[in-house]
């Protein structure tokens with residue numbers, strides 16, 4: 001038989017890697033609870049039409065698409081937002097707004113594998129549905145900040161932009177949405193010259209080019225510059241005022257916004273307002289991002305409903321924490337091996353193991369039928385803390401031998417006191 005490897009871009013996550021991933025997801029879940037978000041679990045496989053509706057060319061090209069045995073066109077989800085928009089317009093249709101929804105799970109994109117870029121990766125996803133107010137945008141930024149801080153991540157910073165400014169400028173030229181999206185996609189990849197080539201008029205090209213020059217080190221100063229620059233364009237003016245309002249709310253609450261980038265666009269087509277990404281110095285790719293999408297729910301057959309959301313790349317957060325030597329998920333509880341000296345004591349030994357587990361002690365029961373010396377040696381190698389040795393003589397006194405494997409010391413301990421002794 002050949003030995004099998006994982007498919008390119010897919011990974012097995014073992015030990016510390018698996019613990020880091022689940023540890024980070026637990027923190028995201030705690031953040032969701034603190035901010036009042038309900039958890040929803042949606043399928044990994046969705047209809048291709050749903051996922052294709054508004055994903056953006058970049059993601060569309062990278063979806064895992066196939067026909068199921070019932071001849072349906074389906075795909076593996078490349079993100080959560082389309083699924084969330086679907087339940088908002090179906091199962092949660094009559095729920096009062098705002099809806100606050102949290103999901104965590106794997107998503108799939110046929111990206112070129114490299115550091116921090118995988119074909120199966122994990123996201124925590126937050127959506128706040130039903131509010132068009134800047135406090136809602138601020139909430140998404142602040143919960144991202146809280147989540148990363150709760151992990152002990154240092155030095156991360158936000159980059160903000162606003163699709164309304166760009167759409168306001170391009171809209172003046174009566175540009176159709178498809179061309180607008182093609183321009184945003186190139187800007188998202190920083191292919192500015194390619195983007196400018198798509199501008200329908202020389203004036204439009206100059207306006208876009210000028211906009212990119214407005215960046216400054218101070219985010220409020222950049223906003224003021226954009227305000228002056230777009231003064232005559234009502235849609236862009238409203239957008240930049242909105243960005244200013246959001247910025248004031250989050251900066252006053254400790255959110256580290258490093259730059260406002262006037263030419264910042266995101267690859268997903270559904271964004272209509274504030275957009276953001278969050279970075280750390282250890283990685284040159286984003287840890288997370290999101291923004292406002294006020295038209296998406298309507299597109300999926302719902303009432304016009306404003307919404308804002310974000311997704312965090314769990315694998316990249318894990319990489320950043322690892323680079324900072326921060327061991328999330330590595331908190332070790334005490335572990336115990338329960339060993340019966342002979343077969344006749346197995347029932348009693350198992351009873352002791354079960355009662356220890358009920359008291360919250362992590363117990364491995366000897367299942368290999370090994371001799372004691374071998375079993376203890378192996379447990380010690382695997383950093384098990386104690387062996388509970390169930391022998392006839394001690395058991396007659398309702399006691400067992402408790403052996404500290406690292407110290408190589410052992411004492412007779414009454415079964416009743418065992419859990420307390422181990423945890424002390």
Ligand code: AMP
Pocket residue numbers: 079109111116117118119121122123286287288289290311312313314315316
């Ligand atoms: P997006 O849905 O494109 O806004 O992505 C949200 C976050 O998911 C990004 O900021 C990344 O942290 C993460 N992400 C996106 N693509 C990948 C990938 N191929 N591998 C690992 N993480 C990714």
